[in-house]
Amino acid sequence: MFSSRIINKHNFNAVISTSSHVFGCPYLVPSCRNCREFSIMEGGNIHPDSQKTYQVVVAATRDMGIGKNGKLPWKLPSDLKFFKEITTSTSDPTKKNAVIMGRKTWDSIPLQYRPLSGRLNVVLSRSTTCSVASSENVVTCGSIPSALELLASSPYSLEIDKVFVIGGGQILREAMNGTGCEAIHMTEIDANIDCDTFIPHVDLSVFRPWCSSLPLTENDIRYHFVSYVRVIWNMKGNSIAVTEEPSFLSGRKTLR
Numbered sequence: 001m002f003s004s005r006i007i008n009k010h011n012f013n014a015v016i017s018t019s020s021h022v023f024g025c026p027y028l029v030p031s032c033r034n035c036r037e038f039s040i041m042e043g044g045n046i047h048p049d050s051q052k053t054y055q056v057v058v059a060a061t062r063d064m065g066i067g068k069n070g071k072l073p074w075k076l077p078s079d080l081k082f083f084k085e086i087t088t089s090t091s092d093p094t095k096k097n098a099v100i101m102g103r104k105t106w107d108s109i110p111l112q113y114r115p116l117s118g119r120l121n122v123v124l125s126r127s128t129t130c131s132v133a134s135s136e137n138v139v140t141c142g143s144i145p146s147a148l149e150l151l152a153s154s155p156y157s158l159e160i161d162k163v164f165v166i167g168g169g170q171i172l173r174e175a176m177n178g179t180g181c182e183a184i185h186m187t188e189i190d191a192n193i194d195c196d197t198f199i200p201h202v203d204l205s206v207f208r209p210w211c212s213s214l215p216l217t218e219n220d221i222r223y224h225f226v227s228y229v230r231v232i233w234n235m236k237g238n239s240i241a242v243t244e245e246p247s248f249l250s251g252r253k254t255l256r
C-alpha cells in the first residue's frame with residue numbers, strides 16, 4: 001500500500017522505500033537521476049477543469065535522449081510491456097484511457113501496431129492536410145490544449161479514464177512540466193545512447209519521485225522505472241503532504 005505521511009526533502013526516500021509494490025517488485029530507495037536537485041518553492045496544479053489532466057510516460061537516457069532517426073534506439077521488451085500496461089489499465093473497467101502523441105511518433109509506430117489497441121489514440125498535428133486516417137480509435141487535434149479540452153467534453157469525458165502523453169520530443173517539451181501534468185513515469189536508462197531527440201529534465205520544484213522499481217537489464221542496458229508526482233506544498237514552503245495514494249495512480253499495483 002502507498003503510505004500516508006508528511007514527507008520533506010530529507011525523508012522522502014524513506015517513504016518511497018517503505019511504499020508499495022506498484023511495479024510488482026519491492027520499492028527501493030530510488031537512484032533516480034533527478035534526486036539530487038531539490039529546490040523548495042510553492043507549487044500546485046492550477047489546471048482548468050475544462051481540460052483533462054494527464055500523465056507522461058517516456059523512456060530516456062542519462063542525457064534525456066528519447067529517439068534517433070524517428071525510432072527508439074534501443075530494444076527493451078519489458079519497457080514496452082510496462083508502457084502497454086500502464087497506458088491500458090483503468091480504474092473503471094467500463095472506460096478506456098487516451099494516449100496523446102505527436103504525428104511523428106504516430107508515424108514511427110509499425111502499421112500492424114497502430115492505433116495502439118484498447119486506447120483512444122489522439123494524434124497531434126498542425127497540418128490541415130494531416131495524413132493520419134481517422135478511425136474508431138483515432139482522433140487528430142491541432143494542439144495539446146485542444147486535445148485536453150476534447151477529452152474533457154462529451155462524449156469523451158464519459159468514456160475516458162486516464163490520459164497519457166507519450167511523446168515524442170516536440171510534444172513532451174511542451175507537456176512534460178505543464179500545469180496539467182499530474183505525474184511523469186520515466187524509464188530511466190542508465191546509459192548514454194546516441195539520440196537526436198531530447199526532452200527536458202523533470203522539474204523538481206514541481207515534481208517529486210514517488211516510487212521506483214528494481215533495476216532491470218535487457219540487451220546489456222540497465223534501466224529502472226521511476227514515477228514522479230506533482231506535489232502540494234504547505235504554507236511553510238519546506239515540506240510536502242502526501243496524504244493518500246494519488247487517485248490517478250490507481251491500478252498501478254497490478255503492473256508487471
Ligand SMILES: NC(=O)c1ccc[n+]([C@@H]2O[C@H](COP(=O)([O-])OP(=O)(O)OC[C@H]3O[C@@H](n4cnc5c(N)ncnc54)[C@H](OP(=O)(O)O)[C@@H]3O)[C@@H](O)[C@H]2O)c1
Binds near residue numbers: 068069167
Ligand atoms: N523514448 C520514448 O519514450 C519515446 C516516446 C515517443 C517517441 N519517441 C521518439 O521520439 C521521436 C519523435 O519525436 P519528434 O519530436 O521528432 O516528433 P513528435 O513530437 O512525435 O511529433 C512532432 C509532430 O507533432 C506535431 N506537433 C508538434 N507539436 C505540436 C503542437 N503543439 N500542436 C499540434 N501538433 C504538434 C507536428 O506534426 P505536423 O508536422 O503533422 O504538423 C510535428 O511535426 C522518434 O525518434 C520516436 O521514436 C520516443
